[in-house]
Amino acid sequence: MxxxxxxxxxxxxxxxxxxxxxxxxxxxxxxxxxxxxxxxxxxxxxxxxxxxxxxxxxxxxxxxxxxxxxxxxxxxxxxxxxxxxxxxxxxxxxxxxLVRMKNLISVDLENRRAVVEPGFVNLKLTNSIADRGYYYAPDPSSQYCCTIGGNVAENAGGAHCLKYGVTTNHILGLEVVLPDGEIIELGQNGIPDAPGYDLLGLMTGSEGTLGIVTKITVRILKNPEAKKTVLAYFDNVTDGSQAVSDIISAGIVPAALEMMDKTAIEGVEAAAFPVGHPKDIAAVLLIEVDGIAVGIDEQITQILDVCTARNVREVRAAKNEEERARWWANRKTGFGAMGAISPDYLVQDGVIPRSRLPEVLERIEQISEETGLRIANIFHAGDGNLHPLVLFDARIPGQTEKAIEAGSACLQACADVGGTITGEHGVGIEKREEMRFVFKDEEIIAQTNIREVFNPGNLLNAGKLFPTPGRCGEVKKEMKEALLAQ
Amino acid sequence: MxxxxxxxxxxxxxxxxxxxxxxxxxxxxxxxxxxxxxxxxxxxxxxxxxxxxxxxxxxxxxxxxxxxxxxxxxxxxxxxxxxxxxxxxxxxxxxxxLVRMKNLISVDLENRRAVVEPGFVNLKLTNSIADRGYYYAPDPSSQYCCTIGGNVAENAGGAHCLKYGVTTNHILGLEVVLPDGEIIELGQNGIPDAPGYDLLGLMTGSEGTLGIVTKITVRILKNPEAKKTVLAYFDNVTDGSQAVSDIISAGIVPAALEMMDKTAIEGVEAAAFPVGHPKDIAAVLLIEVDGIAVGIDEQITQILDVCTARNVREVRAAKNEEERARWWANRKTGFGAMGAISPDYLVQDGVIPRSRLPEVLERIEQISEETGLRIANIFHAGDGNLHPLVLFDARIPGQTEKAIEAGSACLQACADVGGTITGEHGVGIEKREEMRFVFKDEEIIAQTNIREVFNPGNLLNAGKLFPTPGRCGEVKKEMKEALLAQ
CATH class of the missing domain: 3.30.43.10 (Uridine Diphospho-n-acetylenolpyruvylglucosamine Reductase, domain 2)
Known part of the structure; x- marks a missing residue:
């Protein structure tokens, strides 16, 4: 009808x-x-x-x-x-x-949790509870517009995930519509060691291939009593990345420990939120510590001692909340800022053990030289989550392909040192083939078998997350069948 | 041959x-x-x-x-x-x-991880790295003899899991022998948001039904700079449990926040590690805070203010490490100590939202009255993980059955307030039927379907974790089939 x-x-x-x-x-x-x-x-x-x-x-x-x-x-x-x-x-x-399902359903301060619909915007949650002294920790750079449902699908990270963990560490329960239309509840009120298999963890970060999340119970945290934020400038990238490694080794866990290199600084300074970084500097660390007020200054002193030992050129401390907010805007709009110095850019997202930072950054510079494309680095240094930004011009024939190759080579460099191919952006379409850098056939089959349990017809978001059949080369028979079922 | x-x-x-x-x-x-x-x-x-x-x-x-x-x-x-x-x-x-596979394979202080075989005893890990200033956080009371492989299977908790999380939060990678003999690796070097489905989380806590763990990469932590431990005595259980709720609400996260009631105190004082708790007291809280030295005293002061507001009778601070260790021995041998005051006892393990502590403790007392069996409570109050200990005498006909019923009623009381049926001991054989308190049929089927992916013949540890077929009452056809396949 x-x-x-x-x-x-x-x-x-x-x-x-x-x-x-x-x-x-x-x-x-x-x-x-x-x-x-x-x-x-x-x-x-x-x-x-x-x-x-x-x-x-x-x-x-x-x-x-x-x-x-x-x-x-x-x-x-x-x-x-x-x-x-x-x-x-x-x-x-x-x-x-899911944009019409954008309600904040409830807030339970006593048990530190909130229930939201999937279309509820990430930053709105913190804004809704800030006056009562609480916040929601995962803070992807897109938090002013991305939704918590999408954050769950991608297991989103953010600058403060070094100390506070990624989305999966803050999800206490999910209502999910399975691919056959059945509605189930996962997670038992946020109990850390609930009985049965951890389906809540399985669903989180499954990139929309196992079900559709329709209600989310999240953990909320009490605002830290105090915060301090500093910028530390280095004359070479190796000193900066050694300082990162040393800070963590010293037993300090900053709330955030971000790094930008010279090209990235050029971009953010040319864009909407310049903060006056020195033009000739090789690297800047944006370091934030938080916690109870009484210990904060000692932590900053310890961090600055480490930086001094690594030849820091200059250190600035945020004078007030306004300056701090501006520094964060400068950092968080960093990807888009590349538009100010390049017609196009491709963001990559790899992870490495922190201690391998200096050598991988060198390898990325090498890739830049090999391809003739500039690569900027803006990243969550504290947890080894790199974001190489490959700058290119799509109007020049062949540059797009070259940029994709450069991005993939950066991921290979991460995998080579025991890292992986995504820290927070997900695999999606983009990194299906790169899954082979880190998974054996059997390990991919184990995963497609699990998808089969939830999503047997593969009608839901097919062709994502796993390598595509046409390009999988020499694989086992059952692997091919599993992949062809996509 | x-x-x-x-x-x-x-x-x-x-x-x-x-x-x-x-x-x-x-x-x-x-x-x-x-x-x-x-x-x-x-x-x-x-x-x-x-x-x-x-x-x-x-x-x-x-x-x-x-x-x-x-x-x-x-x-x-x-x-x-x-x-x-x-x-x-x-x-x-x-x-x-797996007791012969008991080696500490490697320790990597820079990246904060250690690799162990499954038969390696939990406490030995901390003992092996203590002189370098590190430790392994999950500390079940049996840590002096339980193995890390078993901890992974059960997703073991412990007294310090309030602040530091349960086993799953400390497992960075697993080598697993699947039920067909294939060997796979799960987890990518401890990267928090690695690509693909979270099979590492799925395997952890699967109670030996999905595979056999043969190598484990765990996170190790730097020793906190300082620790303070206090005992707080209350004249009634409600005041004590309100204090627990208030401490957490105040934004303090103690490293541990344990509670024992009058019956439990009677037991531990009659056993191997008495510490001189007052005989007429209704409840004791064992509270530990840790972190950087400079903020510790303020945290303790804040905690004691909360206790004072809840009519605490007496507070003691540990004078030295020896006294602290003795208090912990008194607490950690608490289950066995029940043997000093009862021929037999049955430990239960339920979880509730912290804010429901007073009413659930009242309900447990009611169950004790109804069954005529004494019930002692020794538990991780900070995270709402109750351990009712039902005291009985197996030589008296009918008492064992009555004790099992009382234990089950305690779990029902937990489920009734939005809690669950196990916090750290697992389901195993004991709580298969109680799984129905917290899972719908569909949710159990989703789990047995996942078991089928890994363990299709169900030769590995059959009959555990899920309800048994003979006793499942009115269930759907496919549910019956799934269960009969056990």
Whole structure:
């Protein structure tokens, strides 16, 4: 039966519209769909079949059941800020957008938890509880617009994850719509060692391939009594990265320990939030400590002693909250700032053991020389999470391919020293092949087998996270079958 | 072919003996097997078919492959200190004992990690690195004899897990022999947000039903600069538990926050490590804070202010490390100490939201009155992990059954307030039926489906963790099938 106002012969658009309350909660015209052809990873673009906007769990479950019944590929989307293509509709999927489910359901200060809908914006949670002295710890740089549902899917990190852990360490419970439309609850009220298998941990970071999260219970933390923030400038990158390693070795756990190199500094100083970093400096560390007020100054002194031993040129302490906020804006808008010095850039995301920082940064410089592309480094140094930013110009034939190669070579360098290929941005489409840098065939099969348990038809977000069948080279028979089932 | 020195016609004993280097690494005589008929949960006793003692991963894999090929049920065993029956051979299993694999393989202070074999005793790790200023955080009360492999299987907790997290928060990587004998590696060098599904988290706490852990990479921590330990005595349990809730609400996270009630105090004072607790007191809190030296005294002052507001009768501070160690011995041997005041006791292990502590303790007292059995409470109050100890006399007909009922009623009380049925001891055999207090059928099926991925024949440790088929009442068809496959 046709739905009022829907102007297409595609019966499934009518069928889906009915489930979400009519034509106002569905997009299906090509000109509307273009906005959904990619996420923050813009290299692959594909139009979805439609975008539906359910307003609650029941409507999500109905849409999922409809897709499952009619064999329509589908996937969930939050704010679309993901950097690895997790929300890109590779197979003309029906996109289930969760932006209308954006309520803060409850806050329980006594037990330190809040319940949110998946479309609730990350930073809004902290803003909602700040006046009562609480905050939500995971702080990806996109926190002003990314949603907590997307954070769960990608197991998002952030600058303060060094001390406080990534998203999975703050998720106490999930309501999930499974790919057959069934609704289940995971996690038992945040109990750290609940009985049964850890399905909560399994779902978190599964990049939208196991289910659609419709309600999230998160841990909230009491604001630290005090914070101190300093900038430390170094004349060479090796001294800076040795200082990082030394700070951690000294037993200090800063709340954040960020690093930018010369090219990155050039970018952030040319963009919206310059802070007056010296122009001729090789590296800057942004260091923040927090905790009870009485010990803070001693920690800063200890850190500065380490920096001095590593030939720090200059140190600045934030004079007030305003200056601190500006330093963080300078850092957190760093990726976008590359636009000020390069027509295009590609962000990579690798992880290494902290102690290998100097040699891997050298290798990245080598890759830059080999490819002739500048590579800026802005990264979470404290936990060894690198973000090489490959600068290129897509208008020059061949540069895009060269940039992708350079990015992949950086990931290989991370894997070579016992690191891995993503620290917080996920695998998505972008790093499917690089999964082979860190997983054996058997280990990938174990994972696709688990996907099979939740997502047997693989209608939900197919073609993400695992290597693609056409490019998997010499693999075992069962591996091929598992991959071909994607 | 017969193996030299093996005196049985059971060909599988010969077959297995060959794989582990002959008759010295296998037990098969009934009088030897009796020591393996149960673990720390002594209510169910069953003899294994044999116990093999492989010395390395390859031998474990060979034994597993042998069992898989010949359709022999098998399970892994560490020190056998588990409290829920996880290592009990319900089906005449071949026990693969990991006690010979007890090496500390490596320590990497710079990257804060150590690699151990599964049979390595928990406390030995801290003892091995203490002189260099490091320790391993998870500290179950049995840490002087339990093994880290068993800790991984049960996701063991401990007194200091309030601040430092349970075992899963300290496991960076695992080598696992899967139930078909294949060897895989899980975890990527301890990277918090590694790509792919979180199989490391899934394996940890899976109670020996998904694979056998043969190598473990753990996080090690730098010793805190300072520690302070106090005892706070209360004239009633409600004041004591309100103080617990208030301490956490005040934003303080003690390293440990333990509670014992009057009956428990009677027990520990009658046993091996009395410390002179007042005889007429209703509850004692053992509170420890740690961290940088400069803030410690302020934290203790804050805690004591909270206790004062809740009518604390008396406070004692540990004068030195010796006194502190004695207080901890008094607490950590608390379960066994019940033997001093009761012929038998049954330990339970439930979890509740901290704020519900007073009402649940009241309900436990009610259960004690209803059953006529004394119940002592020794527990990790800070994280709401209760350990009701039901005191009984097995020689009196009917008392064992009554004690089991009382224990189950305590767990129901925990589940009723949004808690759960185990905080650190696991489900094993003991709490299979109580899984229904916290999981819907669908949620149990999702888990048995995952077991099926790893352990398709269910030869490995069958009959543990999930409800038993004969007693599952009115369940769905597929649920029955899933359970009957156990």
């Amino acid at each position: 046709a739905v009022k106002g829907i102007k297409t012969k595609d019966k499934h658009i009518h069928g889906l519209a009915k489930l979400v309350g009519g034509q106002r909660a569905i997009l299906y015209h090509k000109e509307d769909l273009v906005a959904y052809d990619c996420d923050g990873f813009t290299i692959h673009k594909h139009l979805p079949r439609a975008v539906v906007f359910p307003k609650n769990t029941e409507e999500v479950a109905k849409c999922v059941k409809y897709c499952a019944t009619h064999n329509l590929p589908f996937l969930a989307r939050g704010a679309g800020t993901g950097l690895s293509g997790g929300a890109v509709p590779l197979h003309n999927e029906v996109i289930i957008s | 017969a193996v030299k020195g093996i005196k049985t016609k059971d060909k599988h004993i010969h077959g297995l003996a060959k794989l582990v280097g002959g008759q010295r690494a296998i037990l098969y005589h009934k009088e030897d097997l009796v020591a393996y008929d149960c673990d720390g949960f002594t209510i169910h006793k069953h003899l294994p078919r044999a116990v093999v003692f492989p010395k390395n991963t390859e031998e474990v894999a060979k034994c597993v492959k042998y069992c898989a090929t010949h359709n022999l049920p098998f399970l892994a065993r560490g020190a056998g200190t588990g409290l829920s029956g996880g290592a009990v051979p319900l089906h005449n299993e071949v026990i693969i004992s």
